Amino acid sequence: MGFLTTLRASSEKIALSLCFVLSAFPADPGLTIYNQEFAVVHESLPLELHPGSNTVQFTDATAHVEPESVILRDAAGKHKITILEQNYRADVLSQDMLLNRFEGKTVDFLAGMRGDGTPRIIRAKIIRSGYSPQLHGFHQDSAFFPPNTGNGQPIIEVDGKLQFFLPGQTIFPDLGSDTILRPSLDWTLLSGEAAKFDAELSYVTRGLTWAADYNVIA
DSSP states (O other), X not given: OEEEEEEEEOSSOOOOOSSOOOOSSTTSOEXXXXXXXXXXXXXXXXXXEXXXXXXXXXXXXXXXXXXXXXXXXXTTSOSOEEEEEEEEEOOOOOHHHHHHHTTTSEEEEEEEEOTTSXXXXXXXXXXXOSOOOOSOOBOTTOOBOOOOOOSSSOEEXXXXXXXXXXXXEEEOOOOOTTOOSXXXXXXXXXXXXXXXXXXXXXXXXXXXXXXXXXXXXX
């Protein structure tokens, strides 16, 4: 008699194999999912450091990292690195996030096309975006809640009058090179010498769960 087991991971949509074994080498990627929708992630992060201060970014983090759990180290113990600063940025680029960023400012809205085929542009001021950034959608009992999508309808001022809807498709100006497209971990590291090695990165993340279905095959 055999057993067919299927494991399912929600939220991050991670498919797991039947037997998941963490490698004995800390630098190898690894994932351990526990009850109450949290997991421990192990990653290998290649570093090439120069003497002095170095800026390092990791853009493959999950959307629900617990920043206080992040550990970055040389597992081999050959290189000493000092973390001067660490930041976790998870509010990735979206229209709602940009509306929030441009509150109090005037931007262009594309409000359809004119009869001659040219775009109809409306200049309007964003009084309130209707969006509240929320990095951690979890209650103290670890129950998952969807991200907060707003504190009400947007408030837009057009020609001195207020309305509770967008007058068209928002056209935002250029945001620069520091725009967040994916959740990321950023460090400022201090190294006493030039070094090139694979560091071990580990952290706790929420938003993962698993389930097992058993089909008995006689």
